Amino acid sequence: xxxxxxxxxxxMTLISFIAISAYLILIVGEVSFGQQAFxxxxxxxxxxxxxxxxxxxxxxxxxxxxxxxxxALVLSFLTVRLSGLYFAVASLSFAELLRLxxxxxxxxxxxxxxxxxxxxxxxxxxxxxxxxxxxxxxNFLVIALSSLxxxxxxxxxxxxxxxxxxxxxxxxxxxxAQSIGIGxxxxxxxxxxxxxxxxGFGGGxxxxxxxxxxxxxxGIMLGVHGLAYSIIGGLGYPLGPLIGxxxxxxxLESVRFLSEYRMILFGGLVAAILIIFPEGxxxxxxxxxxxxxxxxxNNA
Amino acid sequence: xxxLKGLKKLFGGITVLNDVNxxxxxxxxxxxxxGNGTGKSTLLNIATGFLTAEEGAVILNGDDITHFEAWKxxxxxxxxTFQKVRFNEALILKEQLYTSDDIIKRNLHILEGADIxxxxxxxxxxxxLPILRKIEVTRALLNRPKYLFLDEPSAGMAATDLHDFxxxxxxxxxxxxxxxxxEHRLELMKKIDAKIYELRDGxxxxxxxxx
Amino acid sequence: MEYIxxxxxGILYGSSYSLIALGFSLVFGVMRRINLAYGxxxxxxxxxxxxxxxxxxxxxxxxxxxxxxxxxLSNLYVERFCFAPHNTKAGVVVxxxxxxxxWMQLDEISSQLLPDRTHSFPSLEISTFEFGxxxxxxxQILNIVIAFIIAAxxxxxxxxxxxxxxxxxxxxxxxxxxxxxxxxxxxxxxxFIVAGVIGGIAxxxxxxxxxxxxxxxxxxxxxxxxxxxxxxxxxxLTGAFWGxxxxxxxxxxxxxxxxxxxxxxxxxxxxxxxxxxRPGGLMGVNIYKDLKSRDERI
Numbered sequence: 046x047x048x049x050x051x052x053x054x055x056x057m058t059l060i061s062f063i064a065i066s067a068y069l070i071l072i073v074g075e076v077s078f079g080q081q082a083f084x085x086x087x088x089x090x091x092x093x094x095x096x097x098x099x100x101x102x103x104x105x106x107x108x109x110x111x112x113x114x115x116x117a118l119v120l121s122f123l124t125v126r127l128s129g130l131y132f133a134v135a136s137l138s139f140a141e142l143l144r145l146x147x148x149x150x151x152x153x154x155x156x157x158x159x160x161x162x163x164x165x166x167x168x169x170x171x172x173x174x175x176x177x178x179x180x181x182x183x184n185f186l187v188i189a190l191s192s193l194x195x196x197x198x199x200x201x202x203x204x205x206x207x208x209x210x211x212x213x214x215x216x217x218x219x220x221x222a223q224s225i226g227i228g229x230x231x232x233x234x235x236x237x238x239x240x241x242x243x244x245g246f247g248g249g250x251x252x253x254x255x256x257x258x259x260x261x262x263x264g265i266m267l268g269v270h271g272l273a274y275s276i277i278g279g280l281g282y283p284l285g286p287l288i289g290x291x292x293x294x295x296x297l298e299s300v301r302f303l304s305e306y307r308m309i310l311f312g313g314l315v316a317a318i319l320i321i322f323p324e325g326x327x328x329x330x331x332x333x334x335x336x337x338x339x340x341x342x343n344n345a
Numbered sequence: 346x347x348x349l350k351g352l353k354k355l356f357g358g359i360t361v362l363n364d365v366n367x368x369x370x371x372x373x374x375x376x377x378x379x380g381n382g383t384g385k386s387t388l389l390n391i392a393t394g395f396l397t398a399e400e401g402a403v404i405l406n407g408d409d410i411t412h413f414e415a416w417k418x419x420x421x422x423x424x425x426t427f428q429k430v431r432f433n434e435a436l437i438l439k440e441q442l443y444t445s446d447d448i449i450k451r452n453l454h455i456l457e458g459a460d461i462x463x464x465x466x467x468x469x470x471x472x473x474l475p476i477l478r479k480i481e482v483t484r485a486l487l488n489r490p491k492y493l494f495l496d497e498p499s500a501g502m503a504a505t506d507l508h509d510f511x512x513x514x515x516x517x518x519x520x521x522x523x524x525x526x527x528e529h530r531l532e533l534m535k536k537i538d539a540k541i542y543e544l545r546d547g548x549x550x551x552x553x554x555x556x
Numbered sequence: 557m558e559y560i561x562x563x564x565x566g567i568l569y570g571s572s573y574s575l576i577a578l579g580f581s582l583v584f585g586v587m588r589r590i591n592l593a594y595g596x597x598x599x600x601x602x603x604x605x606x607x608x609x610x611x612x613x614x615x616x617x618x619x620x621x622x623x624x625x626x627x628x629l630s631n632l633y634v635e636r637f638c639f640a641p642h643n644t645k646a647g648v649v650v651x652x653x654x655x656x657x658x659w660m661q662l663d664e665i666s667s668q669l670l671p672d673r674t675h676s677f678p679s680l681e682i683s684t685f686e687f688g689x690x691x692x693x694x695x696q697i698l699n700i701v702i703a704f705i706i707a708a709x710x711x712x713x714x715x716x717x718x719x720x721x722x723x724x725x726x727x728x729x730x731x732x733x734x735x736x737x738x739x740x741x742x743x744x745x746x747x748f749i750v751a752g753v754i755g756g757i758a759x760x761x762x763x764x765x766x767x768x769x770x771x772x773x774x775x776x777x778x779x780x781x782x783x784x785x786x787x788x789x790x791x792x793l794t795g796a797f798w799g800x801x802x803x804x805x806x807x808x809x810x811x812x813x814x815x816x817x818x819x820x821x822x823x824x825x826x827x828x829x830x831x832x833x834r835p836g837g838l839m840g841v842n843i844y845k846d847l848k849s850r851d852e853r854i
Binding site: 076078123124126127129130131133134135138139141142145146148265266269272273276306308309311312313315316319320323 | 590637638641642646647648649650652653654656657658659660661662663664665668775782783786790817820821824825827828831832835
């Protein structure tokens with residue numbers, strides 16, 4: 046496989062984590078413009094754990110998950126009275142606050158291989174985990190892809206669980222949810238927290254792959270993309286967000302003559318897809334129709 | 346016993362309910378009637394926790410539950426249906442019973458008796474309204490309600506459908522449940538032989554409106 | 557004295573926030589939807605106007621109408637593409653996200669039109685004057701006066717004219733207005749055009765004060781306008797005006813105390829604090845009644 050292809054595939058895999066985290070929040074009926082910050086927190090956390098503290102990657106990613114989900118938990122408690130547009134804007138400002146405070150974090154250590162540690166606007170440089178462990182780009186792709194697949198398979202299994210069905214009901218119609226005894230509060234908090242953790246995990250992998258991170262990487266445009274992927278992919282099935290990722294990075298960025306106009310094309314494409322499929326390509330209704338067909342076939 | 350004591354509710358300065366007292370005993374069938382805008386639905390919403398009254402208390406078996414959220418009341422057995430049926434257009438009706446296959450199997454007699462079993466794999470927009478109403482009631486019944494409030498169940502139903510719906514209620518609401526029907530038409534209440542109260546000018550009148 | 561000077565600077569600067577917030581608020585007030593591409597469509601309008609100016613080399617008197625024209629045109633494009641197709645109740649969130657996506661597109665087109673990081677922008681060249689030991693920038697005074705006039709005109713138009721009744725009817729319930737024979741489609745388009753004109757004026761005033769334009773202007777507009785509007789109270793015209801001034805005032809003082817980097821932090825902190833403590837903003841718009849139970853009689 047060419048290095049170019051490997052890089053594109055890895056990028057697709059990493060950004061899928063943001064898309065999935067946006068998807069998880071959309072399930073409980075909220076729109077978050079702030080998942081990029083949790084991605085960033087996860088990236089900084091992993092960088093600190095591996096480069097500064099010399100921890101194992103598994104522990105580092107676990108930390109990334111825990112810390113970013115704790116931040117998301119804080120967000121969910123702060124916004125407990127908000128929904129819709131208000132939640133979206135609150136998540137955006139929370140995310141930007143987190144990102145801007147990264148500009149102020151400075152704690153650097155000089156080593157043989159250069160300065161490491163968060164260094165304000167310069168970012169966190171020399172995250173040498175892949176070099177120290179001799180991970181080739183292909184191997185890293187395998188690591189990232191297998192984590193993503195594990196996550197998706199997990200989500201697909203959870204999809205039929207009571208937890209997810211109730212969460213979807215909370216997202217769709219809180220009044221019916223309340224009338225059959227489902228408290229929206231817990232589902233909202235749980236899913237926002239989980240989504241933060243998923244984004245943080247992805248961010249952790251991103252930091253390792255990119256070998257350096259800086260606050261400006263986690264700006265609002267990253268969040269727009271993640272959200273757009275899961276919206277055009279649709280909320281019916283966990284594979285939806287990946288379709289969005291594929292359309293943007295797989296098609297637009299990898300086709301050379303399109304990539305210069307990628308943002309122009311993609312922005313318009315999202316709006317156009319939303320006109321044709323307001324609920325995304327894999328909409329819940331489509332999934333239900335397919336399920337019904339399968340049931341009928343089994344019965345026949 | 347679910348009691349509403351001294352309820353007062355204002356909407357933008359207009360008193361909708363004024364010192365309303367009523368008690369719902371399990372096993373009873375109660376009809377709440379009244380013209381448009383007399384506060385029937387408001388009373389129902391307060392009793393089920395979807396609205397809070399300005400004054401007064403909601404008491405369940407002696408415990409004050411005035412400020413409980415609706416889902417907590419639902420867990421305590423106070424269930425309701427809606428004036429305008431609420432279904433998710435994107436899901437088949439079986440999924441919208443929000444219960445396990447096990448419970449559905451155990452309550453197959455209800456689904457068969459109500460003639461809704463054939464519609465379980467349909468989407469809501471493929472199913473006539475009377476069936477949807479029965480499914481909404483069934484959704485509540487499968488969760489074993491102690492108090493069941495029906496909000497305008499006859500809205501949009503023809504006389505034969507209403508008759509059928511009344512039969513369905515008579516057959517499957519057991520003696521453990523208190524059934525409250527909020528309506529402005531009286532046919533259904535008569536059909537299920539309910540004790541009828543009327544809301545007039547924000548007050549509850551022990552109505553003898555048959556005469 | 558120093559504090560008074562900072563306050564004056566802050567309020568004067570805040571008047572440009574007020575102007576942008578008024579455009580935002582008009583759209584939200586009528587359609588109950590938020591146009592996140594607002595700032596970017598203003599940037600695009602400015603970028604096209606600059607491009608035209610470069611080609612034709614026109615004077616500032618003709619430049620202003622060109623800015624306004626292209627700002628309302630790009631705003632209309634956003635309305636047709638992101639809002640008109642989603643005019644059902646379920647479309648509120650979809651149209652917000654759609655406008656969010658168009659944001660990328662418009663920003664990118666603008667930065668293709670303005671390839672350098674900064675471009676010079678024609679300035680009005682009004683001098684600064686002194687009054688009682690305090691300094692006032694002439695162009696900023698013009699800014700606040702125009703903001704006040706536009707707020708007043710909008711207020712009168714919405715509450716005192718026949719067209720205002722139509723606007724408020726559409727705002728209250730688009731479906732009912734449609735049944736009453738009101739062309740909601742046209743009303744929405746016109747609202748976007750007017751918002752584009754207001755935004756164009758705001759953009760021109762802000763940019764001529766700065767006498768330069770950068771590709772970040774779009775994001776800046778959306779952000780400041782949104783924050784000012786939410787501080788004031790969503791959909792309230794007077795709220796948007798006061799919200800902008802308050803934001804300017806707070807930013808000036810806090811960035812004086814804690815350095816210029818904290819300006820951004822201030823903006824977001826104020827927004828978050830308002831959302832948590834008083835989501836209805838200064839004007840106390842009741843958000844729960846408005847957005848949730850409003851359309852929803854159980």
